[in-house]
Amino acid sequence: DVLEGQYGNIEDVEFLKTNQDPEIAVLRQSIVDVMCRDTGGNIFIVEMQCSSDSHFIERAVAYACRAYLDQRVRGDCRQESLASKKKKSSSYEGMHPVIFFAILKRPLFPYKKEYLSHHKVTDILTHENDIKELSFSFLELSKFKKNAIDQLENNIEKWAYFFKYAESVDPDEMKMLEERDQCFWKAYTALAEYNYTPEELLDYERYAMKQDEIATSLSDAEARGEARGEARGVEKGELKKAREMAFGLLKAGVSADIIAQTSGFTVEEVESLL
Numbered sequence: 708d709v710l711e712g713q714y715g716n717i718e719d720v721e722f723l724k725t726n727q728d729p730e731i732a733v734l735r736q737s738i739v740d741v742m743c744r745d746t747g748g749n750i751f752i753v754e755m756q757c758s759s760d761s762h763f764i765e766r767a768v769a770y771a772c773r774a775y776l777d778q779r780v781r782g783d784c785r786q787e788s789l790a791s792k793k794k795k796s797s798s799y800e801g802m803h804p805v806i807f808f809a810i811l812k813r814p815l816f817p818y819k820k821e822y823l824s825h826h827k828v829t830d831i832l833t834h835e836n837d838i839k840e841l842s843f844s845f846l847e848l849s850k851f852k853k854n855a856i857d858q859l860e861n862n863i864e865k866w867a868y869f870f871k872y873a874e875s876v877d878p879d880e881m882k883m884l885e886e887r888d889q890c891f892w893k894a895y896t897a898l899a900e901y902n903y904t905p906e907e908l909l910d911y912e913r914y915a916m917k918q919d920e921i922a923t924s925l926s927d928a929e930a931r932g933e934a935r936g937e938a939r940g941v942e943k944g945e946l947k948k949a950r951e952m953a954f955g956l957l958k959a960g961v962s963a964d965i966i967a968q969t970s971g972f973t974v975e976e977v978e979s980l981l
Contacts, residue, residue, distance in 0.1 A: 708862040709808065709823065710844060715746040742774070748803035750774055755870075757812045764815070771807040771841050778802045808844045810870050815845055822850035822867060846870070856880050856887070865891050953977055 721742045741753040752770055756763060779802060809815075816824065824845050828838040851867040859865050869891060876884075876895065885892040953972060963977040 709846060709866055710806065710825075711863070714749050714751075714806070717743050717751070718746050719744040748801075750778075750803060750805045752805065752807045753810075754807070755810045759813050763809070763811075767807050767809060767843055768841075771805045771843065775802065775805045775840060802840075804839050804842065806842050806844065808846075810846045810848065812848055814847050814849050816847070819847075820850070822847050823863060856883050869894055 722740070740755055741751075743751040743753065745751070752774055754767075754770075760766070779799060824847075826843040826845075827836045828841065829836050846867060848867060848871040851864075851871055853859060853864060853868060854872070856868065859868055865888065873895060881892075881895060884895060949971070963974050967974045967977050
């Protein structure tokens with residue numbers, strides 16, 4: 708619905724692990740929720756983002772490129788088996804477009820008015836979409852202003868409403884939704900009935916605790932850095948004042964030995980001020 712019928716029917720849906728396993732365990736921050744494939748082989752990455760992320764666009768491009776290149780890796784594996792049969796074909800054959808779709812709680816493009824935007828590679832003169840391998844769609848829920856079921860005019864608006872208000876729909880609205888559209892009624896019902904297994908809940912809590920631990924470590928490090936910076940600033944200021952005072956005493960004719968005894972500098976340090 709959201710992609711407005713540009714692609715075929717979805718035939719395969721894979722729910723991915725919420726935290727992909729990188730080389731370093733503490734860096735488990737990659738979140739990709741769902742990967743789908745349609746009848747034409749096109750791949751869809753669907754991600755939900757609730758918090759702000761200043762590098763979300765770069766991450767979206769990275770995920771899409773990774774999914775696209777993964778097809779070539781699998782193609783290369785097929786080529787190895789075909790080579791023994793003396794068959795040749797390009798490792799790029801069988802690669803399909805990747806469509807990245809994100810549902811965002813916070814605005815991604817503050818300067819754009821529309822809550823749904825589609826991004827593709829186009830010819831800057833003719834605006835033709837000749838390179839179809841990667842495309843990106845973003846649903847910015849903060850820009851969706853309709854707040855009642857009877858205001859919704861099409862399926863895109865219904866999905867935007869679902870994602871934005873699913874947690875707070877009252878019973879009367881649920882009944883209205885059931886009467887009007889069984890598809891969205893099923894979506895609300897599935898969400899209401901969903902719950903974690905004990906094992907899934909434990910995994911989620913561990914992940915959340917790790918994120919809290921990382922955030923706390925960063926905050927503590929910043930606080931220590933600020934404290935050290937303030938201490939160094941004070942120390943430098945006091946040292947400057949002490950040097951100025953010692954230099955003034957030297958100009959007034961006080962001996963370096965006496966200044967050293969009262970200032971904490973060595974005789975050599977006092978004499979170096981000259």
